[in-house]
Amino acid sequence: MRESTGGTRERIQAVALELFTEQGYEATSLREIAERLNVTKAALYYHFKSKDEIVTSLVEDRLDRMDALIAWARTQPAGLDTRRAVLARYADTMFTGAQPSVMRFFEQNQTVLKSLAAGRDIRDRMLQLAAVLAQGDDSPAAQLRAALALFAVHSSWFAVRAPGITDAERRRLALEVADELLAAIGRAPAGDATA
Amino acid sequence: MRESTGGTRERIQAVALELFTEQGYEATSLREIAERLNVTKAALYYHFKSKDEIVTSLVEDRLDRMDALIAWARTQPAGLDTRRAVLARYADTMFTGAQPSVMRFFEQNQTVLKSLAAGRDIRDRMLQLAAVLAQGDDSPAAQLRAALALFAVHSSWFAVRAPGITDAERRRLALEVADELLAAIGRAPAGDATA
DNA sequence: GTCTATAAAGTGATAGAC
DNA sequence: GTCTATCACTTTATAGAC
Known part of the structure; x- marks a missing residue:
């Protein structure tokens, strides 16, 4: 078709x-x-x-993949193993086909996340993913760590300057760094909790 | 004046x-x-x-503060204590006066970082700061951790949804989470290094 | 499925009065 | 220091020929 x-x-x-x-x-x-x-x-x-329908068409695939991942994550028990698995699967979709390009577009066009319906959809799914990653720990620190773990996957594309590094190496690197953040979710923070 | x-x-x-x-x-x-x-x-x-001169005027203050911080950081010995101190000072400037608004503007307008001279200046300083944070460890993992530590400070403004949380609490939270990342810089990674 | 032509509106920027 | 008026140009979008 x-x-x-x-x-x-x-x-x-x-x-x-x-x-x-x-x-x-x-x-x-x-x-x-x-x-x-x-x-x-x-x-x-x-x-x-219309111009924004081009964006809508770009986003459909990505939205389906994120919905599938979120739905799957919700069937899993809350815990570190699930958080690891969710992020690993997220990284898989982010390193597949045109997906990274689509997400880079949104990184560069944050205001589109507010002004276009397609942008609001993606933004909504990112928030749901972050929530699912912080499942079982609603502290502010957990929210921040979940957001940073997702950002680790995204930023491995541009924050890491290494000659000849492959996609597979970027993926592994992102998950390695993110793992420390995920492991800290659910543990009591050092100081007094804010919430 | x-x-x-x-x-x-x-x-x-x-x-x-x-x-x-x-x-x-x-x-x-x-x-x-x-x-x-x-x-x-x-x-x-x-x-x-002109329109972009408005942006230029907005950025001057921020640029001066970042230059001062980078210059100071370079006088310090490489090590965890310095990394902690640099990030703490960075957080101070980010939670002062109009500074957070200016940085939120750039977060939302990433393409301005490429198209406007003022944007390129800020981008340059962010890269210098990340480099200074990873001083003494040029592994890809260190680059990623340094970038995430900076992002922790920025994202504490929007990634954390807690009713009635104060700026001081956001700052402390960001530094607490970032500290784990900074502590991991300079340590040998678990797997084989890419570079 | 792609073209020419054009509508209707908005844009950044400037000249010159007050 | 702010105004009116306007310039030259670009924008998204559409109508209708081929």
Whole structure:
């Protein structure tokens, strides 16, 4: 169902994703996307009925994967083993196909998370994931550690500068560092708890 | 030198910072800023010669503080105590006056870090700070931990949802969680190192 | 499925009056 | 120090030919 026209729709998605990430969603015009593809703006409107529908189309896959992961996580018992498994699976989806590009787009366009429905959907799933990771410990420290663990997976893409490092090594590195954070969830904090 | 006109310049800065953070830099027009202040666009151009000069003016203070911190850090011996002290001082500047608002603006407008000179300056200082935090350990894991420690300070502003939590408590929480990351820098990683 | 042409509105920025 | 008026340009989006 996706190859009927020679893949023009997919080429639009690829170019849009790249430009949105590099320059920002608002700063990228449809004219610019069309020029890169050597088509006119009107051709874009045949494939997508608006600019933000391009984003919506980009997000569908990712949303399904996150929903599946959240649903699975909720069937598991709360505990360190589950937290580890959830984050490992999250890292798997983040290092698969076009997924990392889509998430990098959102990292670079945080305001889109508020202004577009597709952005709000992704934001909602990230919050649910963080909540599931902190399951059984509702302290502020646990919330922070859960958020940082997720961020470890994301930031391994850009925070680590090592020549010739592979995706698999980035993934393992992120999980290794995140593991210390996950292990600390559920333990009593050193000082007096805030909540 | 900043109060000659009744503070119109400062009011512009405050409104611009708020709108840029909420909606994004590109998505916020000068008309919108002017309307909120009940002045015309032309009045804005009396105080700032362009849109991005508003951002530049916002950033000056922050840049000075970061430069001072980086310079100080470089006079200190590499080690855990220094890492702790650097991050604690960083947190101090982040919880002072308008600083957190300025950094929230950049978090929400990552693409500005690439497109505007002021953004590139801030980005550069963040990278220098991360490097200084990882001093003495150039492993990929150390880079990731240093980045996460800085992010812990930033994210304590939005990742932690606790009713009535104070700034001082957020600061302490961030440093507590970050401390585990800083302590792990300089230690040999569990698996084989990538670099 | 892609084109030309254009509408309708908004944008950053400037000139010059007061 | 703020105004009115305007310039030159870009934007998203649509109508209709091919």
